[in-house]
Amino acid sequence: MTLTSPTGVIPPVCTPLTPDREVDVPSLLRLVDHLVTGGAHGLFVLGSTSEAAYLTDGQRRLVVESVAAHVAGELPVLAGAIDMTTPRVLDHVASVTAAGADGVVVTAPFYARTHPAEIARHYRGVAAASPVPVIAYDIPVAVHTKLPADVVLELAADGVLAGLKDSSGDLAAFRHIVTGARDRQGLTGFRVLTGSELVVDAALTLGADGAVPGLGNVDPHGYVRLYDLHRSGDLEGARAEQERLCALFGLVTVGDPARMGAGSSAIGAFKAALHLRGVIDCPVTAEPQVPLAQDEVERVGKYLAAAGLL
Template sequence: MPPLRTPLPAPLRGVVPPLITPLTPEGEVDTASVRRLTTHLIGAGVHALFLLGSSGEAAYLTDAQRRTALEAAVDAAAGRVPVLAGIIETTTPRALERAEDAVKAGADALVATAPFYTRTHPAEIARHFRRLRAGADLPLFAYDIPASVHTKLDRATLLALAADGTLAGLKDSSGDEGSLRRLLAPLRAAAPAFTVLTGSELTVDGALLAGVDGVVPGLGNVDAHGYVRLYEAARAGDWAAARAEQDRLAALFALVDAGDPARMGGSSSALGAFKAAAHLRGLIACPATAAPQVPLAEREIAYVRDLLVAAGLL
């Protein structure tokens, strides 16, 4: 029997946390913690969930681990909110394999980057997304994250793919807010039902004011209630309240700097801090990150704890 799908609003609006992937001390997916975190986020009022993105450590997981995490989250969500599944891969055939896994697991939409490692032309990127959409009968979101894939999705390509129905939405993690602002008006004219989600979690109030539909905040794993309050204040036109909540979240975001840059990379620091915070809050059983990332030391976890206390989360 095929899995039941959760209808995807068009556009999809609200807070869409990119789930971290809880791991056991041995590095396997902790499905009980996946379920607990999923249930917590839905209880906080989020509007959808994004599995297997950057915060989900998808680049570090095996194909089997990706399937396990996605299946656990879909089962725990139980149709209460849509589940978007990352199918991030270097090439089109590989992404199509991940799309097949996501369809079987019961995901409600797919999220893909441009191909990476090899250099690609905008025409090739457009062909990539069109082949993905043709290969899986689910809404497809483009994930613009040039810091990781070394390709910035250009406006002309996005407009064309939105207008012809290839793409249902965009997760913009480019950090180029000017480019995003220039995209919004022509995009609304070309495809009014198209979803635009910002991944820039420190400037959500401004992005919502500019017209994006929602946010995909890695910090939402730690403080989903805060992002829901921010979104609801913005929707109500209470921009002072939205700004105040954004300021509080910006202060909490300092936890991504917990790791000592002399001994670990930024990914180890940020993902380690998200997991440490979720562990301290009792949302996951273990703060382990995937190899070869360096774990946080006790003094760095204490720094995360202090920020949680200051934010009123412990």
């Protein structure tokens, strides 16, 4: 992977916290080492899995500074610059790039309703001010806007976007962008990454350049194996590895939906798994997310054992 051409397995790094909800830097750096040892081709900090929406601006900067200094250029570090409007995003771009980020990952504006023309203005404004490549982040479940494929392709053709992280779960739209990028002149450097853990093999078959799987925090080796098997032409092996990872992904469902949301359950399970694997000191999630109960943590352990990770 290079700065301008993100490819391969790029885990969205969890943000370990102390019991009083400060960034646990030693645990964060152990997690980074765990991902590097697992074969990750790059790192994405300050995304949804990183709980970026819950972190203060100071905590966001600390995460980027710590990770960028630790990897010291050995792996590219992408950082989320995620906020409601263009001026606020530009503040984050300035902060994370000063802290060492090699690229920024940016959603559409949110809270205020936006028109496709306004989304395009947003990305053009961010790219014009950013000293590093800009990757669009399509996550409609969080920002309530689906990035239009024609807008993404136009921005890519104009050199505004270096890539797309697609967490929409819409494989048909994903195919549209992959084929559109392949068919257009001058888009050979535009990279399309899937953020959907359960269909990485399918996305790679469609032409994805890589994956940004939250579950990759727990089992980076598995996603790197999947990617390598697919690239080598062993589609049956890649399918088998994907199905193993799909079974492991069941750990995100351990939280009781009567008392917590899906985000609390998933992030809590990722952190519980990392704690059980001895990677991070504390599995606490950011407020106001609801923590897993002890019996739910025990169920996470059963998923890990079934996957051969304990």
